[in-house]
Amino acid sequence: MNVLKPWNCVFLVGFIVFAVVRAAYARTAKGDKKAVSMFDGRERLLLAVMFPPTMLIPLLYLFSHWLEFADYQLPLYLQWFGAVAMAVALWLFWRSHADLGRNWSVSVELREGHELVTHGVYKHIRHPMYAAIWLWAIAQGLLLSNWLAGWSVVPAFAVMYILRVGREEEMMCNAFGDTYRDYMRQTGRILPRIK
Numbered sequence: 001m002n003v004l005k006p007w008n009c010v011f012l013v014g015f016i017v018f019a020v021v022r023a024a025y026a027r028t029a030k031g032d033k034k035a036v037s038m039f040d041g042r043e044r045l046l047l048a049v050m051f052p053p054t055m056l057i058p059l060l061y062l063f064s065h066w067l068e069f070a071d072y073q074l075p076l077y078l079q080w081f082g083a084v085a086m087a088v089a090l091w092l093f094w095r096s097h098a099d100l101g102r103n104w105s106v107s108v109e110l111r112e113g114h115e116l117v118t119h120g121v122y123k124h125i126r127h128p129m130y131a132a133i134w135l136w137a138i139a140q141g142l143l144l145s146n147w148l149a150g151w152s153v154v155p156a157f158a159v160m161y162i163l164r165v166g167r168e169e170e171m172m173c174n175a176f177g178d179t180y181r182d183y184m185r186q187t188g189r190i191l192p193r194i195k
Contacts, residue, residue: 002146003062007079011143012062014086018093018136025097025104029111036175038108038167046160047107053152058140061149070147082142089135095121096129108168116176118183124192126183127165131190133157165189 002008061067097104099120103111121128137153144150172180187193 001063001065002068007082007143007145008062010083010086011058011140014090014136014139014143015058017090021090021094021097026106029102029105032102032105033112034105034109035112035114036110036171038171042163043107046163049156050153050160053156057152058144058149061144061146067146067148070149072145072147074142074145078142079145082139085135086139086143089132089139092121092128092132092135096132099128108164108171110171110175114175116172116179116183122187124187125190126169126187127190130161130165134161134190 003012057067099122100117103114103117105111125131134157137157140153141150169180169184173184176183
């Protein structure tokens with residue numbers, strides 16, 4: 001099984017940490033009343049598109065031999081880079097959830113009493129959770145030396161990001177008006193804005 005290879009073990013540990021962070025905050029947010037929800041057919045489809053490359057295909061690769069036809073070799077320094085990208089992605093993913101607190105939801109939603117969060121990592125970038133997932137996607141590709149298990153997450157997340165981030169920002173502009181528009185001018189979407 002591929003799970004016994006060192007870099008695959010690094011990925012699996014990160015995968016578990018990622019799942020634990022998400023589950024902990026999902027449990028905290030469960031049951032909160034929503035003021036605005038865009039959880040529609042499009043949103044369901046985007047989440048469904050993300051499931052195979054983030055969960056199913058990597059686990060199939062790690063615990064079976066079915067995808068070995070797509071294996072390749074990477075230089076050691078790139079795998080180390082993947083491990084560093086994974087560590088940064090996990091920290092940013094956790095910090096994003098922690099800074100949002102009860103304002104976080106798995107979908108494009110606003111809760112009753114939703115507050116605009118502009119502190120912590122949100123002081124510099126509007127969508128640090130998306131930045132964390134981009135880093136995760138790169139780490140997955142560099143740690144899982146398999147074209148399908150490693151890199152299938154990149155196009156899937158690109159579609160989700162492109163179709164979701166504009167809707168999310170439109171919802172925030174509608175909810176917070178000029179306050180959010182000023183925040184947009186001061187921050188970058190997924191990278192800090194260079195002054």
